[in-house]
Amino acid sequence: MAAIVKLMKTVNRRSLRRDASIFDSKVAPVLNGGDPDGCDHVCGGCGLVLLEHLGINAEFRNVAVTCPRCGECNVPQ
Numbered sequence: 001m002a003a004i005v006k007l008m009k010t011v012n013r014r015s016l017r018r019d020a021s022i023f024d025s026k027v028a029p030v031l032n033g034g035d036p037d038g039c040d041h042v043c044g045g046c047g048l049v050l051l052e053h054l055g056i057n058a059e060f061r062n063v064a065v066t067c068p069r070c071g072e073c074n075v076p077q
């Protein structure tokens with residue numbers, strides 16, 4: 001089965017809720033879910049894989065990821 005790729009949405013960091021968890025990393029992928037059949041979430045700005053092999057049903061709420069390459073703040077959509 002081919003990996004599913006989901007494009008993340010770039011947002012203004014200041015528009016995030018104050019209690020949002022922000023993953024700031026210098027390397028990508030920022031997180032690896034360890035599920036080879038899961039999906040990859042790519043940066044909405046430059047297409048870099050930020051969240052890799054995440055289980056299909058993994059839920060991310062109130063979480064944002066800063067892209068180490070282009071610096072955009074991304075949220076899952």
Ligand SMILES: [Zn+2]
Nearest residue numbers: 043046067070
């Ligand atoms: Zn990027």
